Amino acid sequence: MNNDEPLGGDVNAVLSIAEEKKKEMRDNWSARLTSLAETRDKAVFASLFDYFAPRVKAYITRLGMPPATAEEVTQEAMLSVWRKAHMFNSEKASASTWIFTLARNLCIDRMRREKAVEYELPEEEPDPDQRDQGEHLILEERMRDAIATLPENQAQVLHLSYYEGKSHSEIADQLGIPLGSVKSRLRLAFSKLKAHWGEEE
């Protein structure tokens, strides 16, 4: 679907159009996931499956699950998307973030081979200056852009932690650096990303 004509040969304009399209698509996933809870439309579910299932499988595989289990857990995760769609709140997270946490929880439970337990957090008090729905998505969007600008050594620990599920000590061993350095790199990365959240600290 790459049929954008370059506008006046301006590479930046073309890139920014491509970025804009990606952003629209992500907002779109959150809107679709919200509608799924009300409509129970299986065609909508199938479209979410097409986009997210291969990503969830890639994520789970990188966490170290054997291929057959990764396939099975991915299908379970997508089934949870259908069953729990009513719990998705686009004011609190994007569709990607919500599905990430679902998949992560399933992996933890599977790796521990024990009864699944979910720690449901208390509902937040309504915020007096409640952000509107679009605003949260914009904040996540800014965080995405910021990840791309992290220095290599911070991006590396972020990937090892989130993508490979490595503990801080394991990362320290793998990179041959002290535990304290792993944590300080993660803290630095987080503070940069949070700065784009535009509040606190």
Next chain:
Amino acid sequence: MNISHHFDDATLMAYASGSLPQGMALLVACHLHWCPHCRQRLSQAEAIGGALLDKIEPMSLQANALKSVMDRLDLEEEIPIPRIDPVQSATNLPAPLHHYLQTDLDHLPWKRLGYGVHHVDLNLQGSGTTRLLKIAPGVSVPHHTHSGNELTLILRGSYTDEIGRFSAGDVADLDGEVKHQPIVDTDQDCICLIATDAPLKFTGIMGRLVQPFIGL
């Protein structure tokens, strides 16, 4: 609850990425239950995961995957996952811990560790240990550092160490760079949940002598 000590960002990121050992994850869930500030920061740490999920190189599923999931959409939910209700339990314990213990702090099989110190090992799987510690007023834990990370959540009472004063709801989030000697500073027992990902190292001569016995 007046919470003044919170988790390190790196700890919340480890929780968000699912890479904390079981006991530390339980402890983090307990503090999150009490602390809106850390819940807000957790949602930011989870958004990093969401952003990375969007960027990951997708991996194909089996050819029949969509169909086999679609076929299951209308089936009853097979095994309902037990949900831990966020409502504060009558015991004043954070719900995740109450769910795990199924009793309150006064009815646990406390075992004596040494002068003025009792403990209950939660026997969780994975690296490190997770235990409840009950320390009598005026008693201090021997001077120690940590070879890995140590999380402490105060459930009742308070203590003071080189870092500050910790009371119910507070967490101490320490790694190997910190050396401390907590002392219980009121006339009430201090009860904490402590989770580590590696054994502690005691530093003083007393510490080295007691370590083999109390196995902290």
